[in-house]
Amino acid sequence: MASVISFTFREAVVDVEYEGYLIPKGWKVMPLFRNIHHNPEFYVDPQNFDPSRFEVVPKPNTFMPFGTGVHACPGNELAKLEMLILLHHLVTKFRWEVGGTQSGIEYGPFPVPEQGLPLKFWKESNA
Template sequence: MEFCQSVINETLRLGNIVPRLWRKTLSDVNYKGYIIPQGTTVITHIAAMHLDPSAFENPNIFDPWRWQAIKKSNNWMPFGGGARHCIGSEIARIEIAVFLRHLILNYDYELVESGQPVASPLVKFSTGLPIRIHPIGKMNP
């Protein structure tokens, strides 16, 4: 189950459906010598953070094994963070794990045509990623 969570983490890192978070500063903030005045809307671009090479080695490559060494990362926020962290994050992770288990144990799949992943600003496939899914033991030509 641990590796399944690593696959889920990596999938959320590359394919997060929330591209940005909007927040308003509650007081003046000094960030690297710049003053961000109270009341300013600050936008965190999640996809840019998840694809930052200073945070993730080879950020454009799907590598679930990276999560075997990472236990916590401040640069990974698929469910937001702090007081506004999504309260449904754990149930979402469980649902994804149950879905993957069911899919892997009960279905075979094959690529109809290949596509290259494009990671700017969100990961997608250049031609989509058409696949055929068949119940195990019932492959059609």
């Protein structure tokens, strides 16, 4: 639902017209990844958590959790591998549950669960 990086800064290297607005060469721009990732033109019901939306590869530049192009995060493959390993161990070796009913996200500037996200983990006995 959220990217680690909500936005970034870039500089226009040429004059650009975007949706009727002129962005002059040299101006700083701030792409908001959250707005791109939650755009209903690209994703059906974008505010709901739905991993199945990625069963079809997203159109280019519509999902950029690690940036894109020459400015992409150099550690993105390592980060994805670490997430995969963590999830594998959580699912195969532990039982777990969310400890609370809070919902909502606060942005300051990075997205985090309001009032934290308490989790309870335990290993099943091998009886």
